[in-house]
Amino acid sequence: MNDISLIETGLVFLKVKSDREITIDNVTTLQVKNNGLVSVFINELELQPNEHFTLAVPDGTITKVVLDIQFSQTDNGINEEFKKFSWHKKELDIIYRKLITCKN
DSSP: OOOEEEEEOOOEEEEEOSOEEEEEEEEEEEEEEEOSSSOEEETTEEEOTTOEEEEEOOSSOOEEEEEEEEEOOOOTTOOHHHHTOGGGTSOEEEEEEEEEEEEO
């Protein structure tokens, strides 16, 4: 009989700078933070610049997370001096832990 070990990984950091859909299996906790200068919509939840939100709380459950990420197309409220730094306009950090199953 094979033993199966469950190993929780350390933190995983993803940096997203364009619209996309991301699927992550076996998530134990997941948080998103908008580090850009424009709003971002995650599954229709709007995050303003410098806002963060926990989408999967660390309550002992394991879930599959599908993130539909859409950045705002407007530059309202952005100073002219910051417009030249395009890499900071759209920047979302995704921080999560996931469970990995290993056979011994």
